[in-house]
Amino acid sequence: MHIVTQFPHKIVEDQDMGVPMPDGCRLSARVWMPEEASEKPFPAILEYIPYRKRDGTIGRDEIMHKYFAGRGYAVVRLDMRGSGESQGLMADEYTQVELDDAVAAIAWIAAQPWCDGNVGMMGKSWGGFNCLQTAAMNPDALRAIITVCSTTDRYADDIHYKGGCLLNDNFAWGSQMWSYSSRPPDPALVGDKWREMWMERLEAEPFLAATWLAHQRRDEYWKHGSVCEDYSAIKIPVLSIGGWADNYMNTVSHLVENLDVPVKGIVGPWVHQYPHTADPGPQIGxxxxxxxxWDHWLKGIATGVENDPAYRAYLQQTVKPARMHKHRDGHWLAESVWPSERVLTQVLPLSGAGVLGGNGGAFETQVNSPLDCGFGVGSFFPMSGDVPQHHADQRDDDARSACFDTDVLQQDLDILGAPFxxxxxxxxxxxxxxxxxLCEVHPDGASGRVTYGVLNLCHRNGHEAPQDIVPGEAFEIALTLDQMAYRIKAGMRLRVAISSAYWPFLWPVAERATLTLLEGALELPVHTGSEKNEWQFDEAEGASPxxxxxxxxxxxxKTQVTDKTTGEIRLILHDDLGLNEDxxxxxxxxxxxxxxxxIHPxxxxxxxxxxHWTQELARGDWSIRTETxxxxxxxxxxYYLAGRLEAFEGDVLVYERDVETTVPRDFT
Known part of the structure; x- marks a missing residue:
């Protein structure tokens, strides 16, 4: 990444600007703006998340927000209620209070003397979600948004459930927030009241893993904040960005296809990060x-963004499966409209004897996967190409699945869209x-996962009213796999691998089931007519890190251990993000x-x-630690859940709380 040190505007910064809410709650913002903003106002950009501007997102903020300020914007990095130095308490993700605060913050920003009344909103992940949700509320001053690694459907395409199956990351994410929300504000900014604010947070902090587990079907809880419920509510321009190595790759296509406002989509090879720093490369500017x-929609400058292709997607090429990828070969496709007229459907029937693309017809193949099927999967949300978070060779999982293979491909096969x-x-x-x-099989037998989909078979007719299966009675399902742009090179084979378990992504159903496959067909979105790069992005750059x-x-x-006596398999993760000093x-x-x-097979x-999470904060002789x-x-x-929260000042335990709860299984 090219580091920029000279900008058109000199930058001034406020590390703790108070943003008052209508109920009197003070939210804390870190703000960068051009030096002359007090005399000549500029448009503003808001990023609004609970991840602590002081120590949590400071690394990416320094690179990104100083850059925008130097280009003529007032940038407001606002911590939500109950996080960082902001007052108040956070009850859950994407609450109406959170969204009302966003609307109030936008109105307040627009009224400041350093803002010209035009506001944009951007964010990744949580911030990508809530800028879509805020846009749907139509604040007067909000002119455009940029949403990165986000979703349109909180139930079907987030971290909690997928295809009606309970994701293990529902519990993992709840455990992470149990830890994240346990940290105090910085005394250097809030003064002596830091401890009172901390104790209020600890006492009120919810155990969100249980909250989310209590909603195992697509009910009103999940519909709130899911912009797919009413795409027409969004009336401002949207730039949507995602990554093929992330698990929010579907959103970009959904927004470009369904919004009736100016909307553009970009999907690269990236993990769950902003694309100027994300692995695998190539990164973009x-x-x-x-x-x-921002220049076009907030300043009215003719930059040509309205004429950009509707959908730009990086077509990845065949690669040997590996737990780490720093770069993916491929090239950019530029689709003027989406869905693309250059994508045609190719139907490949499933046939007996494990054939994909034969004559089809009835067959009978049983699937009773050991419950350790799935260990070849990577992290649900990979964050880096420097650690082993990507998908491994799928051969072990394929051996636990029913597999259907094509003949060796005689020419390249380009996939763009969602296989079905x-x-x-x-x-x-x-x-x-x-x-x-859906896997690509190399001549030496190595198997690489291209895309996948899962379904709770009780949800075969929808996610709102699940129904038990009648044992032994045949039924039909239609399953959409995740979006992908991928070139499978000539000389490879294409494989459909079907399993009845997928640990550690999915929590298993209570009884190990045998599925009997009777008939099937794969529908591939095949892209035609691209052999070269169709779009060129600038080199990635940013402000001084x-x-x-x-x-x-x-x-x-990350290690996997099998108990030779009991047969139990343990997946053990130790992730130390290090200790840093500002x-x-x-x-x-x-x-x-x-x-x-x-798990036991x-x-x-x-x-x-x-x-188990540990958080540490310290300065001089002041130090705190939380253990969750x-x-x-x-x-x-x-389902049974238990949690414990401990807070220490120095080595003295100053707060402790235990939580135990049960949640009935609801067709999961």
Whole structure:
């Protein structure tokens, strides 16, 4: 990434600007703006998240928000209620209070003497969600948004459930927020009231893993904040960006296809990060793209963004499967309209004897996957190409699945869009799940996952009113796999691998089911007519990065251990983000995560997850530490969750709380 040190505007900064809410609550913002903004107002850009501007997102903020300020924008990085130095309490994600605060913040920003009344909003992940949700509320001053790594459907395409299956990341994310929300404000900014604010947070902090687990079907809880409920509510321009190595790759296509406002989409090879820094490469000049977007919609400058292709997608090429990728070969496609007229449907029937693309017809293939099927999967939300978070060779999982292969491809096959599979099958149990992986098989037998989809078979007719399966009775399902842009090179084979388990992505159903596949067909969105790069982005650049002093280096370890006596398999994760000190204000901050996931290949009721987080903050002789633990397990009827929260000043325990709860299984 090219570092820019000279900008058209000199930058001034306020590390703790108070943003008052209508109820008197003070939210805390870090603000960068051109030096002359007090005399000549500029448009403003808002990023609004709970991840702590002081120590949590400072690394990316320094690179990104100073850049925008230097290009002529007032940039407001606002912490939500109950996070960082903001007052108040946070009850859940995407609450109406959160969105009302966003609307109030936009109105307040627009009225400031340094703002010309035009506001844009942007964000990644949580911030990508809530800028879509805020746009749907139509604040008067909000002119355009940029949403990165976000979703349009909080139930079907987020971190909680997928295809009606319970994702293990629902528990993991709840455990993470249990830890994230346990940290106090910085005394250097809020003064002596830091401890009172901290104790209020600790006492009120929700155990969100249980909250989300209580909603196992697509009810009103999930519909709130899902902009797919009414795309027409969004009436301002939207730039949507995603990554193929992320699990929010579907959003860009959905927004470009369904919005009736100026909308553009970009999907690259990236993990869950902004695309000027994200692995795998190539990174792009995202900040330049953002400035083009803001200049047009906030300043009225003719930058040509309205004429950009509707959908730009990086067509990745065949690669040997590996846990880490720093770069993916490929080229950019530029679709003037989406859905694209250059995408045609190719139907490949499933046939007996494991053939994909034969004559089709009826067959009978049984699937009863051991519950350790799925260990070849990477992290649900990979964050880096430097640690082993990507998908491994799928051969072990393929051996636990029913596989259907094409002949060796005689020419390249380009996929752009969402593959779709229809299956006729039966189950010997009333509740079951299915995972379908689309893989490329190399001449040496290596198998790489291209895309996948999962379905709770009780949700075969929809996610709002699940129904038990009638054992032994045939039924049909239609399953859309995740979007992908991928070139499978000539000489490879295409494989559909179907399993009845997918651990550690999915929590298993209570009984191990045998599925009998009876008929099926894969529908591939095949792209035609592109052999060269159709779009050229600028080189990635940014402002000078945060130069933290590293007191403890980061460490990532992931191991899999099998108990030779019991057969239990443990997946053990140790993720130490290191301990860093800010050179300007001296705050030291560190985070360590430890996870243990247990499964037995034959016993779904053996499944469990244990997660332990440590947070450290210190300056001089002031130091605090929080320790949070969480555990989840189940029997045939009930999920069990337990959590513990401990807070220390120095080595003295000053707060502790235990939480235990049960949640009935609801067709999961």
């Amino acid at each position: 995202f900040l330049q793209e953002a400035v083009r977007w 599979i229809r299956l006729r099958l039966s189950s010997d149990k009333p509740r079951a799940q299915i995972a379908v992986r 945060w130069e933290a002093r590293v007191l403890r280096p980061a460490l990532y370890e 050179p300007m204000h001296g705050l030291r901050s560190g985070t360590v995560t430890r996870e243990v996931w247990r 034959d016993d779904p009721l053996c499944a469990s997850g244990d997660i 633990t969480a555990k989840m397990w189940s029997d045939a009827e009930t």
